[in-house]
Amino acid sequence: MAGAGCSDSVSPGKTELVANRQKWETQQLARYDFTLEMFCFCAIRGPIRVSVVNGAVVSAVELANGGPIDPTWVPSIEGLFDFVERGIADHALVLEVTYDPVMGYPRRIVYDRAANIADEEVTYQVANVVRTAAGNTAPPR
DSSP: OTTTGGGGGGOOHOOOOOOOOOOOOOTHHHHHHHHEEEESSSOSOOOOOEEEEEEEEEEETTTTOOOOOGGGOOOOOOHHHHHHHHHHTTSSSSEEEEEEEOOOOOOEEEEOOOOOSSSOOOOEEEEEEEEETTTTTOOOO
């Protein structure tokens, strides 16, 4: 049967992803905040502070002016891992990921799906990841 062993093979990008996702999951952060910068052809500008509860973004605020951002447009760190996984599966033209050596989260993702698609390129930068207490993160109103 041709290709039978393909499901067992793991690319170096997938190996790094799995190892760092496991490192992240061992942190057991049910609630955390982080700073995210997205460089893309998109509406979100500047760094934003993101609050996450149980893997879901519950609030996002633009740091420059304190303005709220719709959380549905902002990935959690778990969402960034999923994004990297999709990029690997889709054989993205460019997918460069730098992981935090201690906590495992993606610190920087540079992505370009294909050369013939305009304006889908994105770079994510993550910083200042901190565990938050139960009372420190409130869902948006």
